Amino acid sequence: xxxxxxxxxxxxxxxxxxxxxxxxxxxxxxxxxxxxxxxxxxxxxxxxxxxxxxxxxxxxxxxxxxxxxxxxxxxxxxxxxxxxxxxxxxxxxxxxxxxxxxxxxxxxxxxxxxx
Amino acid sequence: xxxxxxxxxxxxxxxxxxxxxxxxxxxxxxxxxxxxxxxxxxxxxxxxxxxxxxxxxxxxxxxxxxxxxxxxxxxxxxxxxxxxxxxxxxxxxxxxxxxxxxxxxxxxxxxxxx
Numbered sequence: 001x002x003x004x005x006x007x008x009x010x011x012x013x014x015x016x017x018x019x020x021x022x023x024x025x026x027x028x029x030x031x032x033x034x035x036x037x038x039x040x041x042x043x044x045x046x047x048x049x050x051x052x053x054x055x056x057x058x059x060x061x062x063x064x065x066x067x068x069x070x071x072x073x074x075x076x077x078x079x080x081x082x083x084x085x086x087x088x089x090x091x092x093x094x095x096x097x098x099x100x101x102x103x104x105x106x107x108x109x110x111x112x113x114x115x
Numbered sequence: 116x117x118x119x120x121x122x123x124x125x126x127x128x129x130x131x132x133x134x135x136x137x138x139x140x141x142x143x144x145x146x147x148x149x150x151x152x153x154x155x156x157x158x159x160x161x162x163x164x165x166x167x168x169x170x171x172x173x174x175x176x177x178x179x180x181x182x183x184x185x186x187x188x189x190x191x192x193x194x195x196x197x198x199x200x201x202x203x204x205x206x207x208x209x210x211x212x213x214x215x216x217x218x219x220x221x222x223x224x225x226x227x228x229x
Binding site: 009036044045049051090094103 | 218
């Protein structure tokens with residue numbers, strides 16, 4: 001079964017600094033990969049997704065992620081953190097073509113932005 | 116376009132009581148998902164519907180949990196009786212179909228069992 005690993009439950013970053021959230025996946029077949037953001041008391045919102053097109057994926061709010069098959073990684077980055085980026089971020093994986101589109105989520109990273 | 120609607124947003128009950136959550140997916144979305152999100156964890160799938168058929172309920176604790184989607188639109192998730200360990204956020208998501216890879220999430224229902 002597919003799975004993702006997100007290390008470091010809490011990530012602190014200074015305003016204006018690089019945001020880097022790491023995600024490594026395990027999948028027996030080429031995966032679909034996703035990053036979701038969750039603001040307090042809200043549902044999950046899709047930031048970006050990889051579905052086999054370009055390996056560098058650009059999403060909303062200035063975020064991007066790069067699919068690296070050799071490293072089984074899909075790390076999320078943003079060049080300059082903003083206070084509004086404080087939220088919880090989840091990486092998720094779905095096997096392609098398995099017909100059920102079941103998402104397996106990581107445990108999440110709580111991002112704190114320091115002024 | 117309206118998003119996924121869930122109610123109630125918050126629910127506090129005592130253990131052994133029943134509770135129900137309601138979800139209205141995005142119009143036209145045939146696939147509906149219920150997830151449970153424990154504190155500090157990512158969501159975990161409970162059940163997936165294709166129209167009115169539950170096609171993936173392997174993760175649903177069937178001794179106390181039940182779900183229905185009678186007309187292939189709205190869905191209700193029920194717990195009876197609730198236990199302390201059921202305290203979590205229950206998320207509903209929908210997508211146009213199983214082969215469509217993006218799921219759209221509602222705001223969730225935060226359940227507290229005392």
